[in-house]
Amino acid sequence: MHLYNLTLQGQTAINQAIQGNFSGLPKSQEIVVGRGSALELLQLDTVTGKIKVMCHQDIFGVRSLLAFRLTAGTRDFIAVGSDSGRIVILQYNPEKTCFERLHQETFGKTGCRRIVPGHYLAGDPRGRALMIGAVERQKLVYIMNRDAEAHLTISSPLEAHKQHTLCYAMVGIDVGFENPTFACLEFDYEDADNDPTGEAAKRTQQTLTFYELDLGLNHVVRKYAEPLTDPGNLLIAVPGGNEGPSGVIVCCENYIVYKNLGDQPDIRCPIPRRRNELDDADRTMLIIATATHKTKNMFFFLIQAENGDIFKVTLETDEDLVTEMKLKYFDTVPPANALCILKAGFLFVAAEFGNHELYQIASLGEGGDDEFSSAMGFGENDAAFFEPHELRSLIPIDSMDSLSPLTDAVIGDIAREDAAQLFTLVGRGARSHMKVLRNGLEISEMAVSDLPGNPNAVWTVKKNIEDQYDSYIVVSFVNATLTLTIGDTVEEASDSGFLPTTPTIGCSMIGDDSLVQIYSEGIRHIRADKRINEWKAPPRRQIVKCAVNRRQVAVALSGGELVYFELDLNGTLNEFTERKLFNADIACMTFSEISEGELNSRFLALGTVDNAVRIISLDPNDMLMPLSTQNLPCPPESILLIDTPNEDGKGVASVHLNIGLQNGCLFRNTVDNVTGAIMDTRTRYLGTRPKLFKVQVQGRSAILCTSSRSWLLYHFQRRFHLTPLSYANLEYAASFCSNQCAEGVVAISASTLRIIAAEKLGVAFNVQSFEHKMTPRRIAVHPTMPCLVVIETDHAAYTEVTKGLKRNQMAQDVEEMASDETEAALAREIATNLRERKLDERVFGAPRAGYGKWASAISLVSATTGEKHSHFELPQNENAKCLALVQFSKHPDAVMVLVGCGVNEILNSSEVEPSDSNYRPVRGCVYTFHLSPNGDRFDFLHRTETPLPVGAIHDFRGMALVGFGKFLRMYDIGQKKLLAKCENKNFPVNIVNIQSTGQRIIVSDSQESVHFLRYRKGDNQLVVFADDTTPRYVSCVCVLDYHTVAIADKFGNLSVVRLPERVNEDVQDDPTVSKSVWDRGWLNGASQKVELVANFFIGDTITSLQKTSLMPGANEALVYTTIGGAIGCLVSFMSKDEVDFFTNLEMHVRSEYPPLCGRDHLSYRSYYAPCKSVIDGDICEQFSLMELSKQKEVAEELGKTVSEISKKLEDIRTRYAF
Structure with missing residues (x-):
């Protein structure tokens, strides 16, 4: 078996975003974004207010991006930190609409390793030097300059390593034209590592460290280190030289603090919180994204808290000393991975989840909102409160569709349109959607x-x-x-x-x-x-x-x-x-x-x-x-x-x-x-x-x-x-x-x-969106009607019932605090406001509860209109994890919806002791609903308790297979609950998926790949007869045929395994599988092992797999979706000649057109295990991006013309997809 990987849509999540003049055109400003393995240049049309994608290139791995400009230069260059062990400097060519590599410097091994730089990038604001750092120990500094022909040059690296040191953030300090200086948030764990009691770890403080590059001595020194009272997570560089006081703003838990070298005292101001919110009182507030805007006369910062609130930060100075820091509520937008302020007066929000937004800045937040200052004398634990409001300073202009995070998907002609639709579950919390994708141009x-x-x-x-x-x-x-x-x-x-x-x-x-x-x-x-x-x-x-x-x-x-x-x-x-x-x-x-x-x-x-x-x-x-x-x-x-x-x-x-x-x-x-x-x-x-x-x-x-x-x-x-x-x-x-x-x-x-x-x-797709109130997790299709069952679950969330109870409790507490009539009247007004005033959760987000709190719901949704026919909310702290539509043999004409849940589930159980007063025993349950024949409603039947949270449910020959923990149990339906018939409790860790084909059952474990079982009806036993030799952290599974399954794991690998021929013969000879029981087991496993047929690294966690046809009359393909919003498929070849042609083409393109970031393509596709029997269509399709002379060379080597190669690439895509 040989497969060909086709990407139908690249990742839509944006991990990194930078702005600058990359085209070199006068007064132009673009945005470069990193989408997982691809780099994209976005341009804003200021007339229409639309964002246009000018260039998209797969470079196979983006970890960090930095825009920098040489002194007195007119265009910005792009520094890319990747997992290639190299730093790469790119330039955008507007004539060819592509990125071009100017420099590539090797400094370490490939892969995302903790001691290999690439995770952090910082630049001197004057463009004289770059620092690239690792999570631990290593930091390198490169000096940037020009040669006699005004071309960019890069020096050999200068080391700034420090043993036993973790780095949390890195930024270049604006010191004018003095020696370039960089600031890092570091943690020295040497003492903590040598102390088994853990006391040293509690005492060790994070430090703010300044590194200076001495341009005269060509050497980097550790200039100054200051311990921090509270740990920080982010650094913001303050303009310096003639434009500002220089220094950094350290973003800590619940407050931000300005720091600088010399006589500058610390200036500290708390991060304001929303007034009367239902959030857990013990939750701390962090800053997750920042943007700086500066002109000749002024500068300010926009900082975003983790709930989406944006604050405008300004500094008051007296000569070179900062005397006051002011924070003012600006607006609320979706939480972002990056914020970019454009000089034309626009704010681009690269959202962490959901669509990316473009706003026009209508005002600078100079209205009547509360302003908070460091001069107000806030104590160490004092908090500032503000009243959130609808958008005032920002005007929505454009939106870029994003499918991140994509949690599940089904593909088929569910809406009865004679063409396949992709129903995807997208988003997080109250900003979630079910998005329907159809092949077409908007x-x-x-x-x-x-x-x-x-x-x-x-x-x-x-x-x-x-x-x-x-x-x-x-x-x-x-x-x-x-x-x-x-x-x-x-x-x-x-x-x-x-x-x-x-x-x-x-x-x-x-x-x-x-x-x-x-x-x-x-x-x-x-x-x-x-x-x-x-x-x-x-x-x-x-x-x-x-x-x-x-x-x-x-x-x-x-x-x-x-x-x-x-x-x-x-x-x-x-x-x-x-x-x-x-x-x-x-x-x-x-x-x-x-x-x-x-x-x-x-x-x-x-x-x-x-x-x-x-x-x-x-x-x-x-x-x-x-x-x-x-x-x-x-x-x-x-x-x-x-x-x-x-x-x-x-x-x-x-x-x-x-x-x-x-x-x-x-x-x-x-x-x-x-x-x-x-x-x-x-x-x-x-x-x-x-x-x-x-x-x-x-x-x-x-x-x-x-x-x-x-x-x-x-x-x-x-x-x-x-x-x-x-x-x-x-x-x-x-x-x-x-x-x-x-x-x-x-x-x-x-x-x-x-x-x-x-x-x-x-x-490739036109998107239609339907809103959901919580994060949709799993989706199932009605067997005969155009409707879908969706389960929604949020962690650290309240149900609607709990929200009402908490509002009433808060209102009661306010009323009880009143001591006289005047206070009572005011208290009643506040209490009424608490009970009735509700923020729009789609704008401001849902209230965040404590860890271990869950809210879940089950919805029956029309596939054509998105209307919710039925909705059932689960009690507080029950989280729906899986669902299946089951037709029990006792009721062959009825379709039952089975929803597996966890009760009181804790994400990290090691953090909670059984003696804790908040400890509640963890268990599970299965809800059973009857689905009406015309698909317009479902009715609750009963609830069945299980000893552990339920991870998977599957319909098998008129019964329900339910997996929880290490247990696989078969249930039949009863009057008051499901009735257990048999079980197998010998699985390694935790069952996460169950599939079946014919008489065979394929059970997936969270850490130990797949297990093949047979149900012995005479003995009423579930018997494992084959398993895998490789531990795979399975995320989803698709059955390809009676002997073959495709497995996706959470690290981004897609593997195809097959039962060997001898196992097939044994099964046919002995249908009771008596030859294959555990008495012949090897290494505590089954006696037979599956064989690896194909393996390929996709580059992102795969959330769904389905074998289906994407177009009417097209051949079937194995379609996958990823958490980052990518959609692709693996397709089979029609002949051995086709396999040989594409194998040779892939080999030639790898050597003649290597990825821009310096990553070896074969090594990338073999990230965790060697790539086997899969040809990467992404690299093959880059044949058209090569110079014409190189295209002709490759074509001559293959014995084809350039047009023949282009035709073959087009044919294999149109044969299966679009």
Whole structure:
């Protein structure tokens, strides 16, 4: 077995985000984000307020990012810390829209090791030096400089190591042009490590340490270390030099403190808390993200607490000393991994969970909110309180879809749409969603207007070559033509010159300021001064098809005759002296695009009803001579010639001939732009009779294909995308450009005229979201109806009932504290406010309870509308962990919902002693619900206690298999509870998943991979007959066939294991499995072992696996989703030759185009175990990103052409996915 890994959607979680001028363009500012193994450059369109992805590159491992600029420089460089054991300096090339590596310096081993630098990156604000640090011991400093040609240079590393030291944070101090200085939060554990009593660990304090790089001596010294009273988790550099006082702000638990070298005293201010919140009173408050904004005259910081509240921090100074620190509540946004303030007045929030948001900063929080100051004299344990409010200083502008964290997913045509949908459970807490993903491009609808009939074509026309925007929309009906003017509003034009009493076949601007209209009786040439010249078709002959551009017109007459016109220097349209007659009627025709520096198109392509397409020369020396012909399987419906420019935008890289056939296929060919030869045919099925229309996307020509479903073929980020539109079916279309919509499409759908625009280019899925109040954990599908059962669970959370009780208790306490009538009246007002005022949890988050508190619910959700048909909330401290739909043999017509729960479960049981007053015994239970046949409700039946929390439930031959702890137990349904029938209690650690195929049961352990069992009905026993030799921390399992299963573990490995042939024979010979019981066990395991078939490192924890078909008629694939929001699939090859080809291609791309961050690709994909029998499609598809010369070298080594390799890459993707 050999598999091919395809990524359908990369990680959507953002771990790192930095801002800067990476393109080098004047006054430009971009954001670079790290998405797990990929690097992405985002650009803000300040006109539309939308975020555009300018570049996306897989670099296989991003741990830290830093933007830095050399002194007096105009552009920022990117320093990348990864798991490659190297520091890499990248530069963005705006012409090629890609990142380029400038320097790569090796300093250690690969992998995320605690003593190998890469986790922390800090830079001198003047761009003179970088420090890269490890979690423990090692720190390296690199000096950055310029050479004689002003190119960036990097020095050899200078060591700043310290034994037995942990690092918590690192930042570069702004010291102006003095020696570069770095600050670190460190913890020296040497004494604690040598003290078995643990007393030394309690006494040891965290230190704030300053390291100075002496540029004269080329040496790093540990300049100063100060112990901290309370441990910190984050450092913020304060502007220095002429812009500020320098120093750092240390973010500690519940407060922040400003520190600096010299005579500066500590300035301390508490982190304000929300007033009257239900949060656990013992919870401390941490700062999780910060952003700094500075101008020539001022600076401030935005710091975000872990509940999402943002505070504005300012410093008051007296000469060079800071005298006061002020905190003011700013707004509340989702908790972030990174905050970026852009100079244009925007705040980008790279959310920790859920969608990433872009806000416009409307004000700097200078309203009437409470302001807290270090001068207020807060004591050590004093707290400051504020009243949270809706957004005031920020205005939401745009949102980037994120599927992180993705906890579970199911794939299939659940909504009955004749195409697969991906139902994903996404988010955390009150900001959670069930997101439905459909393959398609998101479309923004600008306008919809009804028309007085059903049109049969539409065009947009400019009046003058100097016009930036289109002037007319021309709509053709069966017996008329309607012309509309484009302005602030769209109105009917009365003086356009177009003939309104006949249908139009084609129209365009011609010359510099003239218009041309082609209709069945002739050609109407409309001059700018409204003079009209007409050419009439011959008697008893009509124009049936046409092609037109700025200087040429070609018309096809009935009978297969071609007439060609060309514009002369006087602006007159002249007919070519000869006409061309073909043996069959012409069905469609198009001109090639006019190349830069030329006046006319070089080719005319036309399709005839005799199943052929011809390329006709328009060169004056061999005018209308056929250059090449392609035979087709059926008549063509439409045809377009599109140029693909070079990556630098100069010249034409290739000319593509696109043919829509009547059988629903799209043929895409390459045409030699010198000889006109047709080659490299690629096929894709689109639907019924596809029509092709030219539109504009990203300033380039693209094709909108209208069929039974509309598709957009466009070139984006150096590769072609053919994606269906998530929109109503369109019939006719044309490009549209106005001051409100620069790159839109005007289209006809039935009797309506629509103006639309494509959004989020390059994205494979269109997302529909349905809200949930708690974190959704697991999902199950109704067997016959379009509905889903979802379990939601939150840790450190209260149920709605508990929230009400706590509010009433707080209100009662306030009322009881009143001592007189005045206080009583005030207390009643406060109590009423406590009972009735509830913050929107989707904005401000849910109250955080203590550890060990759980809230859970079960919902029945419609797959089409997202509406909740039924909802059942579990009691406080019961957490739903798993569910299954079971049809018991006693009730074969009824579907039961079984939900496995933990009761009083503690995440880290070693922290709680049984003698503790808060200790409650941990156990489990199974809830049983009856699901109605039409899927509109479920009813509670009973609750069954179990000794331990339930980890897995599975429907097996009319019974329920339930796994809890080391126990696997089989249950039948009873009147008041489930009835235990048999059990096996010999599993190693904890059962987390149960699957079955036929008579076999596959049980997954949390640490010890999978176990194969048989149920011996005669003896009523569950017997293990095979297990794995490798310990795998299983996260999910999918059965591939009777002998094979795919296993995903929490470290990101995806493995395929199979029972060997001899086990299969033993099972068939001895169906009771008496030969395979524990008497022959090896190493305390089963007597037979599974064999490893394939292994591959995905790079993120896999949360779901499913074998399914992603498109109608496509082959089955093993689809996986990850916690970071990535979606991919493993597909099988069709032949041994295909395996050999892709193996060699992967090998060549690895060597010729290694990952930018310096990571060895094979080593990356073999992170925990050697990669086996899986070829990485991500690295193979980077073949198209290589320089053309290298592509040709690789193709020559493989005995193929570049186009043949590109076609094979495209074919294997379209065979299984999109």
